[in-house]
Amino acid sequence: MIKRFISCGLLILIIAFSVSCEQKKDNKSFSKTYYNYFDTVITIKAYNIDKNSFNSVCDLLESELLEKYNQLFDIYNNYKGVNNIKTINDNAGIKKIQVDEELTDFLDCCKKMYNVTKGNVNICLGSVLSVWHKYRDEGKKVPEKSKLEKANSFTDINNLVINKKNNTVYLRQKGCNIDVGAIAKGYVTDKINSYLIAHSVTSAVVNFGGNILTVGKKPYGDDFSVGIANPKDNRKNIITLKCSNGLIVSTSGDYERYYEVNGKKYCHIISPITLFPPDRNKSVTVISNCGYLADVMSTALFILNYDDGLDLVNKTDDCEACIVDSSMKVYYSYGFKEFIK
Numbered sequence: 497m498i499k500r501f502i503s504c505g506l507l508i509l510i511i512a513f514s515v516s517c518e519q520k521k522d523n524k525s526f527s528k529t530y531y532n533y534f535d536t537v538i539t540i541k542a543y544n545i546d547k548n549s550f551n552s553v554c555d556l557l558e559s560e561l562l563e564k565y566n567q568l569f570d571i572y573n574n575y576k577g578v579n580n581i582k583t584i585n586d587n588a589g590i591k592k593i594q595v596d597e598e599l600t601d602f603l604d605c606c607k608k609m610y611n612v613t614k615g616n617v618n619i620c621l622g623s624v625l626s627v628w629h630k631y632r633d634e635g636k637k638v639p640e641k642s643k644l645e646k647a648n649s650f651t652d653i654n655n656l657v658i659n660k661k662n663n664t665v666y667l668r669q670k671g672c673n674i675d676v677g678a679i680a681k682g683y684v685t686d687k688i689n690s691y692l693i694a695h696s697v698t699s700a701v702v703n704f705g706g707n708i709l710t711v712g713k714k715p716y717g718d719d720f721s722v723g724i725a726n727p728k729d730n731r732k733n734i735i736t737l738k739c740s741n742g743l744i745v746s747t748s749g750d751y752e753r754y755y756e757v758n759g760k761k762y763c764h765i766i767s768p769i770t771l772f773p774p775d776r777n778k779s780v781t782v783i784s785n786c787g788y789l790a791d792v793m794s795t796a797l798f799i800l801n802y803d804d805g806l807d808l809v810n811k812t813d814d815c816e817a818c819i820v821d822s823s824m825k826v827y828y829s830y831g832f833k834e835f836i837k
């Protein structure tokens with residue numbers, strides 16, 4: 497459930513005053529799109545800001561934040577002088593690696609999310625995910641169950657040993673490897689939120705590869721509108737949400753990243769139980785004030801059946817969800833409808 501705060505009279509007066517000030521400002525916006533980070537597209541659209549300030553915030557955000565996290569969380573590339581997730585993976589079963597504190601914080605958070613999602617989002621599933629990745633790239637066959645089962649013998653989350661005091665990380669089983677695709681985008685979205693606020697951006701929408709962050713409100717005080725794509729035709733929306741003030745909307749679906757074998761679609765989310773893409777749901781959207789929670793919960797609920805998924809969300813703080821199942825039936829958590837426009 498997302499807790500709502502009751503405003504006192506004074507606060508209402510302050511809001512009324514600030515809204516009247518807002519109305520003197522214009523509705524002009526500036527946009528910036530980044531294509532080189534996290535294997536995705538990131539767009540920032542900001543209001544209530546002049547062009548020079550916007551450009552300089554975007555340049556700083558790129559050099560101080562996007563470049564840094566992109567290097568630390570990269571599983572494919574090495575960077576000179578940087579120990580990143582690839583370094584940790586390459587040294588599985590060999591030695592512990594000294595890393596930046598930002599990386600131990602992140603991996604520690606990923607481990608917590610393993611528990612929050614009841615093991616459905618497991619960053620140590622890398623060995624299984626890379627089998628699927630290879631087959632998806634070739635696009636012809638589905639991996640044999642035996643191959644996936646073999647890969648699954650390297651996925652125990654307890655292989656990931658984090659020492660927060662010394663900032664070391666060790667994957668203690670050779671063959672184990674980390675994949676942070678289900679959480680990194682949401683985690684960095686939170687960092688962007690704090691960064692923009694600290695740099696006086698008061699009204700903006702960020703689309704980080706499908707994780708939508710709202711900073712403040714629209715210039716005239718309205719909520720931002722965030723559309724949830726129709727899984728059958730993603731040019732259209734099935735639901736429009738009203739969001740503002742740090743809310744993040746994350747969607748996991750089977751309609752954008754998948755491949756087809758003998759007419760059957762295989763998407764990029766893998767159940768840690770069956771080791772295959774689940775086909776219960778077409779899309780799951782999660783709303784939260786916490787980007788990484790929204791990101792992992794949308795992936796987890798995509799795997800679970802709607803009953804277990806809604807139960808999990810309803811018991812988790814700061815989290816609402818909407819599930820579109822394979823027959824296009826829509827299910828909502830207790831508080832989700834409050835956010836529908």
Ligand code: ADP
Nearest residue numbers: 616617618619621677678748764765766768795
């Ligand atoms: P997207 O990246 O398209 O927004 P998700 O947030 O749902 O979608 O994350 C999917 C990615 O997470 C996959 O591409 C893969 O790298 C990784 N992944 C897939 N299944 C799991 C899982 N059960 N646990 C952890 N990571 C997963």
Ligand code: MG
Nearest residue numbers: 678791792795
């Ligand atoms: Mg996710």
